[in-house]
Amino acid sequence: MRLVIFAAVLGTIGIIAVGLLRPAPASQSAKMSSSAGTSVGSAVGDSAPDFTLKALDGREVSLRAFRGRPLLLNFWYATCPGCLQETAVLQQFYARQQAAGRNFAMLGVNSVDDGTTAASFVQRHSVTYPVVLDPNQQVETLYNLNAAPTSYFIDRTGIIRAIIIGPVDETMLQQKLKQLDS
Numbered sequence: 001m002r003l004v005i006f007a008a009v010l011g012t013i014g015i016i017a018v019g020l021l022r023p024a025p026a027s028q029s030a031k032m033s034s035s036a037g038t039s040v041g042s043a044v045g046d047s048a049p050d051f052t053l054k055a056l057d058g059r060e061v062s063l064r065a066f067r068g069r070p071l072l073l074n075f076w077y078a079t080c081p082g083c084l085q086e087t088a089v090l091q092q093f094y095a096r097q098q099a100a101g102r103n104f105a106m107l108g109v110n111s112v113d114d115g116t117t118a119a120s121f122v123q124r125h126s127v128t129y130p131v132v133l134d135p136n137q138q139v140e141t142l143y144n145l146n147a148a149p150t151s152y153f154i155d156r157t158g159i160i161r162a163i164i165i166g167p168v169d170e171t172m173l174q175q176k177l178k179q180l181d182s
Contacts, residue, residue, distance in 0.1 A: 042143045044163060048073070048154045049142040053109070053132035056119045061107070061132050066154075069105045070180035072173075073152040075145055077112035078121040083149045086167035087125045093173045094129045104177065107132065111140040112148075155180050 038047045052062040063073070074090060076083035090106065097104040108127070110118045111134035122131055134140055143152065146165070153162040153176045162176050 038159060042152075042160070044160050046160050047158050048152065048160050049139075051139045051142060053134055053139060055130055055132050056115060056122060061130060063107075064158075066105045066107065067158055068156055069103045070156060070177060071154040072104075072106045072176075073109065073143075073154060074106065075109045075111065075140065075143070075148050075150045077110055077148055078117050080112075080148045082167040086149055086169070087127065089168065089170055089173070091125065091127050091129070093170065097177075098128075106130070109134050109139055111135070111137045111145075153177075153180055 038045070040047045040049055042049065048063060050063045052060050055061050063071075072090075076087075078084075090108075094104075094106045106129035108129060108131040110131060113121070113133075114135075115133055118131060118133060121127075143150075149165075149167055151164045151168050152160055153164075155161050161179055164172060164176070
C-alpha cells in the first residue's frame with residue numbers, strides 16, 4: 001500500500017514539474033516587439049497583430065494593407081444579437097465616411113459562420129465594408145477575443161487605441177474616430 005501511495009505522490013510531483021517547466025503558450029509568454037518598438041498584442045497601446053484572411057469574394061486581405069488609415073476592426077457573427085444590433089450603425093457610419101472622402105477603413109472578421117452564412121448576412125444587411133472569414137479562429141486567438149461583437153480601433157501606425165466589447169453606437173464611433181485622427 002505504501003508503495004502505491006509513494007508512486008502516486010511521485011507521479012503527481014512529476015506532472016506538476018513538467019507543467020512548471022514547459023514554456024507558456026504564446027498568449028501568456030512575453031509579447032513580441034514590432035519594428036516600431038512597441039509590443040505586438042491585443043491590448044490598448046500594442047501594435048495590432050498582423051494577419052491575412054480570405055474575404056467573402058475569395059481574395060486575401062491582410063491587416064497591414066490598412067496601414068496609413070484609421071481602422072475599425074470588428075469581430076462579429078450572424079446570430080450574435082449585439083452584432084445584429086450594431087450592423088446598421090456600422091454600415092451607415094462607414095458609408096458616411098466614404099462619401100465624405102475620409103481616409104477611414106473598416107474590416108469585419110467572422111470566425112463563427114461559414115462563407116455562405118456570412119455572405120447571406122452581408123447581403124441581407126447591405127454591408128459594403130470588407131468582411132473576412134477566420135474559420136480556424138487564428139485571428140480570434142491572436143486578439144484574445146472573449147465576446148462578440150468586439151471592436152478594435154487601430155490608428156494609422158497600427159497601434160490599438162481603443163477596444164469596445166459589445167455593440168457600438170454612433171456616438172462611440174465618432175468619439176473613437178476623433179481619437180484616431182488626433
